Amino acid sequence: MLNYRSVREQTLALTKGLSAEDMMLQSMADASPSKWHLAHTTWFFETFLLQPHLPGYQVFNPHFRYLFNSYYDAVGERHPRPQRGLLSRPGLNEVIDYRRYVDEKMDELLATLPTSLKPVLTIGLHHEMQHQELILTDIKHALSLNPYAEGLTSASAVKRHSVTDHGxxxxxxxxxxxxxxxxxxxxxxxxxxxxxxxxxxxxxxxxxxxxxxxxxxxxxxxxxxxxxxxxxxxxxxxxxxxxxxxxxxxxxxxxxxxxxxxxxxxxxxxxxxxxxxxxxxxxxxxxxxxxxxxxxxxxxxxxxxxxxxxxxxxxxxxxxxxxxxxxxxxxxxxxxxxxxxxxxxxxxxxxxxxxxxxxxxxxxxxxxxxxxxxxxxxxxxxxxxxxxxxxxxxxxxxxxxxxxxxxxxxxxxxxxxx
Missing domain, CATH: 3.90.1580.10 (paralog of FGE (formylglycine-generating enzyme))
Known part of the structure; x- marks a missing residue:
């Protein structure tokens, strides 16, 4: 069984070593800024779980419903995908505050989560894991365009014997x-x-x-x-x-x-x-x-x-x-x-x-x-x-x-x- 907090913490851990400037980069329309990924995965829980199912829930910022929707036309209009890298505001600190706010409210909901909502929670966690992968693929593409950019890790090449089996x-x-x-x-x-x-x-x-x-x-x-x-x-x-x-x-x-x-x-x-x-x-x-x-x-x-x-x-x-x-x-x-x-x-x-x-x-x-x-x-x-x-x-x-x-x-x- 997936743990909500563990999945959410892993997402943040993957951005370790990235600057606020790194996390704004959008190198092509197919990719998204790391900051946007952090906000969008949070938007998912707010939109599909907290707003409809936590009594008295107050949205963190009403503009986020538009800014961080990806492709859910049934939810409403959304910011153009190729322009996600132009969103200097909200800043990274506000996005982190948004994640913290939603996580605290999710703790309240999870304490009494009805069985009927568990499939939505599970989809949300798998959705977040998909975006963990996208954080890596997207920032790799962005950094590759800088001729002087260093890698994100100091890890050396994996030292392991390679078996070449052409059978x-x-x-x-x-x-x-x-x-x-x-x-x-x-x-x-x-x-x-x-x-x-x-x-x-x-x-x-x-x-x-x-x-x-x-x-x-x-x-x-x-x-x-x-x-x-x-x-x-x-x-x-x-x-x-x-x-x-x-x-x-x-x-x-x-x-x-x-x-x-x-x-x-x-x-x-x-x-x-x-x-x-x-x-x-x-x-x-x-x-x-x-x-x-x-x-x-x-x-x-x-x-x-x-x-x-x-x-x-x-x-x-x-x-x-x-x-x-x-x-x-x-x-x-x-x-x-x-x-x-x-x-x-x-x-x-x-x-x-x-x-x-x-x-x-x-x-x-x-x-x-x-x-x-x-x-x-x-x-x-x-x-x-x-x-x-x-x-x-x-x-x-x-x-x-x-x-x-x-x-x-x-x-x-x-x-x-x-």
């Missing part, structure tokens, strides 16, 4: 159950509406690569002209890569004929046997064609992850407040990294499952309105809280987006159809 694990396929059951007897029964209902899907026999594609493999893709070969790319991806002049993953740059990357440790040479990170769906798909393989479907990924979820998740590299938030290769051979390390692009569009019913009320807007023009990613990353992830979890992003901790796992159909 595949085979699966029989057949009819498999996909999605989250209404009651599967697990300790954590929470799931978003887009993960339901559980249903059967037929998978042809397939194989998944044991490990994620590495920087070493990606460098070979670059050397072999992967970013200059239109036959490898989807038409939209090729047009965008040419327009944006992509030559390597996001945060990579070349100096004195050597590739470097920006991470939370600062700028350093690309580490060859770490998994390639910050690539779009278009790049992932192009690499898979180059490798004579394909991306897995989400049903294939979930079949593999469901086979031994406890063991696979225990091996995962997830978010903590005292790590470098940087993906590392596994220390074992065989099928690894299904949970944690990097989000894995799948070949599946983010669409409703058969029989899907969105959540009711204002929270109906949480997932269903985004089921268009986006692709599913699975598994979580080194910036994802472990409590947020399960075998059925469906993340989704547009195919051009690269600032998330996204990587590549290859798949094959065992009858050699790719």
């Amino acid at each position: 595949y694990t085979e699966f029989d396929g057949g009819l498999v159950d996909i999605g989250h059951a209404a009651d599967n007897g697990s300790d954590d029964n929470f799931a978003y509406d887009c993960e339901r209902p559980q249903h059967q899907v037929y998978n042809a026999p397939f194989a998944l690569a044991n490990q994620l594609v590495s920087n070493r493999q990606w460098l070979q893709f670059i050397k072999d002209g992967g970013y200059q070969r239109p036959e490898l790319w989807l038409s939209e991806g090729w047009a965008l890569s040419q327009q944006e002049q992509w030559q390597a993953p996001l945060y990579w740059f070349k100096k004195d004929n050597q590739w470097y990357q920006f991470s939370f440790r600062g700028r350093h040479p690309v580490i060859l046997d770490e998994p390639v990170c910050h690539v779009s769906y278009y790049e992932a798909d192009a690499y898979a064609r180059y490798a004579g393989a394909r991306l897995p479907t989400e049903a294939e990924w979930e079949q593999a992850a469901t086979a031994q979820p406890a063991k696979a998740k225990a091996q995962g590299q997830f978010l903590t407040v005292d790590t470098a938030h940087h993906p590392a290769m596994p220390v074992q051979s065989g099928l690894q990294q299904l949970f944690g390390t990097l989000w894995e692009w799948t070949h599946s569009a983010f669409l409703p499952y058969p029989g899907f019913t969105p959540a009711q009320g204002a929270l109906a807007e949480y997932n269903s309105k985004f089921m268009i023009n986006q692709m599913v990613l699975r598994g979580g990353s080194c910036a994802t809280p472990a409590a947020q992830i399960r075998s059925s979890y469906r993340n989704f992003f547009h195919p051009y987006q690269r600032w998330q901790f996204s990587g590549v796992r290859l798949a094959m159909t065992l009858d050699n159809e790719v």
Whole structure:
């Protein structure tokens, strides 16, 4: 069971080392300032729990309803997303005071919280964990644009032996159950509406690569002209890569004929046997064609992850407040990294499952309105809280987006159809 105070404190802990100026930065429309994340997650509890359910509750600031709404049209109008970085007021101290005020009022509500409101509380906590990850991804993008910015952590590179296993694990396929059951007897029964209902899907026999594609493999893709070969790319991806002049993953740059990357440790040479990170769906798909393989479907990924979820998740590299938030290769051979390390692009569009019913009320807007023009990613990353992830979890992003901790796992159909 998630603890309200623990989740909220972890969010603040992730901003340690950031200045007030850092926390105002918005480097692109897809990202948001850290200060905005702190306020928006607080707005969620105020809007969906305190205002309607705590008798006599007085809002902290009536203007916050407009300033810190994200996309809930049913709640009301909102400040334009691309202009969040222009909100110098309220200042950071006032946002921290806002969090403190709401947390104190939430303590009052939690003391007598009726059972009917527990699902809303749980969604709020999972929503906050999603924004913990976004705080990291968004500030990383912002800091990367400063040529003299240092990393956020003094942690050195993770010193661990990397096992490079280029093999595949085979699966029989057949009819498999996909999605989250209404009651599967697990300790954590929470799931978003887009993960339901559980249903059967037929998978042809397939194989998944044991490990994620590495920087070493990606460098070979670059050397072999992967970013200059239109036959490898989807038409939209090729047009965008040419327009944006992509030559390597996001945060990579070349100096004195050597590739470097920006991470939370600062700028350093690309580490060859770490998994390639910050690539779009278009790049992932192009690499898979180059490798004579394909991306897995989400049903294939979930079949593999469901086979031994406890063991696979225990091996995962997830978010903590005292790590470098940087993906590392596994220390074992065989099928690894299904949970944690990097989000894995799948070949599946983010669409409703058969029989899907969105959540009711204002929270109906949480997932269903985004089921268009986006692709599913699975598994979580080194910036994802472990409590947020399960075998059925469906993340989704547009195919051009690269600032998330996204990587590549290859798949094959065992009858050699790719």
